[in-house]
Amino acid sequence: MPIIAAHIGLGSNSFLILDGVDDLFLYNYPYSYDSINFSHFCTPQKFYKELFELVAKNHSLNLQESEILIVSRMPEEYFSDLNLAHYCHSSDLDLHQDDATTIYLRRTLENSDIFKNSLDLPKDTSLDVLSNMYLYDNIIPASLEDNVVWGHKIISSKIFSSKKKEAEKNILFTGPALTGTLLSKFFKYSLAFSVVSELGLFSASLDDRDLHYVVSLIKQFEPDIYSNIGPKICYEYAGKIMKCRGKIECLVKKEYSEQQDFYQIDEEDLFVYPLEEGEKAHIFIKGNSCKPAEFDIEGGDLGFVIDTRTDAFWQVRQENLVQKYANWIRRISLVKG
Amino acid sequence: MKMNIPCIQKISYRNNVYIERSLLTEGVIKVSVGQEVKPYTVLGQSSDLSLISGVWGKVEDVVENSSVLISSFAIDLHLVVSSSSYAEGELIVFPNPSDLIQKQYLEKFAYSLKAKLIYIGNTVSLELIQLAKKYGVSGIITGGCTRATFDFAQKEGFFLGLFSGFGLCKTPEVIFDVLSDVSTRIVFASGDDRCVRIPMPAGFSGMDAPLSESIFKPLEPGLKVLVLQNPYFGSVGSVSQVDESNPSRVVVKLSSFGDGIEVNVPNLLAL
Numbered sequence: 001m002p003i004i005a006a007h008i009g010l011g012s013n014s015f016l017i018l019d020g021v022d023d024l025f026l027y028n029y030p031y032s033y034d035s036i037n038f039s040h041f042c043t044p045q046k047f048y049k050e051l052f053e054l055v056a057k058n059h060s061l062n063l064q065e066s067e068i069l070i071v072s073r074m075p076e077e078y079f080s081d082l083n084l085a086h087y088c089h090s091s092d093l094d095l096h097q098d099d100a101t102t103i104y105l106r107r108t109l110e111n112s113d114i115f116k117n118s119l120d121l122p123k124d125t126s127l128d129v130l131s132n133m134y135l136y137d138n139i140i141p142a143s144l145e146d147n148v149v150w151g152h153k154i155i156s157s158k159i160f161s162s163k164k165k166e167a168e169k170n171i172l173f174t175g176p177a178l179t180g181t182l183l184s185k186f187f188k189y190s191l192a193f194s195v196v197s198e199l200g201l202f203s204a205s206l207d208d209r210d211l212h213y214v215v216s217l218i219k220q221f222e223p224d225i226y227s228n229i230g231p232k233i234c235y236e237y238a239g240k241i242m243k244c245r246g247k248i249e250c251l252v253k254k255e256y257s258e259q260q261d262f263y264q265i266d267e268e269d270l271f272v273y274p275l276e277e278g279e280k281a282h283i284f285i286k287g288n289s290c291k292p293a294e295f296d297i298e299g300g301d302l303g304f305v306i307d308t309r310t311d312a313f314w315q316v317r318q319e320n321l322v323q324k325y326a327n328w329i330r331r332i333s334l335v336k337g
Numbered sequence: 338m339k340m341n342i343p344c345i346q347k348i349s350y351r352n353n354v355y356i357e358r359s360l361l362t363e364g365v366i367k368v369s370v371g372q373e374v375k376p377y378t379v380l381g382q383s384s385d386l387s388l389i390s391g392v393w394g395k396v397e398d399v400v401e402n403s404s405v406l407i408s409s410f411a412i413d414l415h416l417v418v419s420s421s422s423y424a425e426g427e428l429i430v431f432p433n434p435s436d437l438i439q440k441q442y443l444e445k446f447a448y449s450l451k452a453k454l455i456y457i458g459n460t461v462s463l464e465l466i467q468l469a470k471k472y473g474v475s476g477i478i479t480g481g482c483t484r485a486t487f488d489f490a491q492k493e494g495f496f497l498g499l500f501s502g503f504g505l506c507k508t509p510e511v512i513f514d515v516l517s518d519v520s521t522r523i524v525f526a527s528g529d530d531r532c533v534r535i536p537m538p539a540g541f542s543g544m545d546a547p548l549s550e551s552i553f554k555p556l557e558p559g560l561k562v563l564v565l566q567n568p569y570f571g572s573v574g575s576v577s578q579v580d581e582s583n584p585s586r587v588v589v590k591l592s593s594f595g596d597g598i599e600v601n602v603p604n605l606l607a608l
Contacts, residue, residue: 011603030603031343036417037606040531041346042552050552054341127484128504132570135417135502138603142566181585181601 002061003225004052007213008032008072008079010107011137012176013051014210016218017059024229025059026209028179033078034137044074049081071217086221095160095216100170100205102160102212103195105177130154140180144329145322147187152314157195169200172235174207185301186332187325189238190270193307194314199243201295204305205235239275239300243307246289250306255280265306268313272332275303302332340584341553344607345563347500347509349413354534355397356411356525359404360388368405372396376523376536380405391523392536412519412535414512416478416498419528420487424476424496426454428535430520433458433513439465443472450474454496454524454533456516459507459571461497463489470495476526478533480571481506498526498533501571509563509573510592511608554607562589566604569594573608 056063173192219226279299286292364383394409451473476496490497578588588597
């Protein structure tokens with residue numbers, strides 16, 4: 001029987017479709033039901049019935065003959081027009097993994113506090129953007145400025161420690177705050193790294209399609225099916241990330257190269273040394289607030305990252321933040337294209 | 338896979354709504370249950386004021402010396418947010434003047450603005466809200482305003498309803514077209530129901546318009562959309578181009594702007 005496992009979120013939905021022939025499809029859909037724009041002519045039940053019918057039709061499935069699993073923060077009655085096999089409230093979903101710590105990031109815009117005057121507001125125009133994001137759940141700011149200013153303020157994170165103690169420095173970043181085609185990949189990484197409060201060296205992977213969430217839903221409710229698909233699931237390896245404080249000096253020596261590159265990284269900075277997948281390098285770092293360290297790394301989507309940012313980073317003036325991001329993105333683009 | 342986007346209805350046609358009309362102070366109700374009324378039918382009289390119907394319909398209930406409940410027909414214009422719960426009054430529609438001359442318009446009509454509900458244009462400034470409040474205006478409806486302006490109205494308990502959102506938004510043309518046809522009519526703005534209710538006579542054009550059969554519509558050339566992306570936030574246009582290789586970007590031709598503009602999905606909704 002085909003399976004449609006879905007995470008129904010706020011302005012972000014992910015559907016994992018198993019068509020019964022061993023094929024697996026992941027589909028992200030960026031519109032959700034909101035009472036402000038839909039309640040005067042449509043119920044959430046009708047909205048989600050139609051959405052699931054659409055997803056099934058697009059994958060040549062018969063919805064009536066498919067097993068439907070849903071995880072959501074929205075109440076179960078929103079889906080009462082669907083014939084659900086399992087409904088799981090988001091807070092009851094187990095996101096733990098054996099071999100990695102999972103950090104789940106989500107948008108927090110359902111909080112109507114934005115209509116209270118308690119926010120630390122850089123500028124009216126940006127507050128307008130945020131307020132509009134509250135009015136229309138589907139909106140993602142299109143400008144770098146608005147993403148930078150609000151990106152960090154509207155997310156919350158939850159950490160699920162690795163079941164194996166020795167794997168706790170492997171981190172998988174996942175969640176709807178990282179999905180969406182409008183955010184640049186680098187900005188997603190930047191947001192994800194900013195929620196790591198522990199200092200040290202980590203191996204980072206990014207799930208920017210919310211795959212882990214729906215796979216966990218299958219794992220929890222259909223363990224036999226999970227045992228088939230589990231080995232097929234992999235996430236994009238970003239590289240190594242060093243979280244530290246203060247000024248850092250870094251020496252990089254690539255494998256098979258005599259050249260050594262020396263870098264000085266400032267406080268409140270995000271340094272990326274691009275290293276492609278398959279490439280290796282030897283790193284030596286020291287700083288005024290961290291012990292000297294020496295280690296080997298392998299490349300990934302980013303390579304090697306040193307993140308010296310603290311919470312103070314997000315307090316600096318908006319124009320400085322935007323300028324910093326523009327510089328980082330330019331720097332990364334020069335190497336990665 | 339073809340992208341579908343949800344369709345929202347900014348305008349709803351109602352053929353059975355109840356509107357309550359009340360005397361401000363105790364008086365005499367002059368109509369009875371079952372009676373047909375028209376906008377200028379006098380419903381009641383208190384010591385200093387006549388209560389006119391303002392709507393077409395039939396009297397369904399009467400509260401002695403106090404109020405009348407009328408079943409009526411209406412067009413509801415959807416508001417996304419408002420600063421307080423309710424306002425009513427004769428509708429004055431400004432023809433989307435620029436910011437610079439909005440104030441002149443307001444001052445020109447100042448002697449007769451008391452208790453009126455004004456559609457003031459695409460956006461409204463804090464200064465204009467202060468002025469409207471001073472002139473005794475019942476409420477302002479508009480496309481958008483800054484959060485600072487909205488917060489001021491909310492704090493002052495002044496009705497400010499937005500059709501599009503915050504910032505330099507525009508009023509969707511479909512809404513402005515309706516408003517400009519019903520100027521001087523008594524209208525009812527409800528923050529709780531998020532709508533401006535415009536009474537209509539029985540059999541008005543559109544009353545029998547079928548409800549949209551499907552919530553989701555294929556994102557393809559010709560689809561009418563509401564743009565939710567600056568600097569065209571609130572504008573209405575039609576999709577002119579969809580890039581199959583990159584479905585997150587579409588080109589929209591706005592009715593108020595010659596060239597097509599690029600809009601990122603999901604920053605648009607079907608209309």
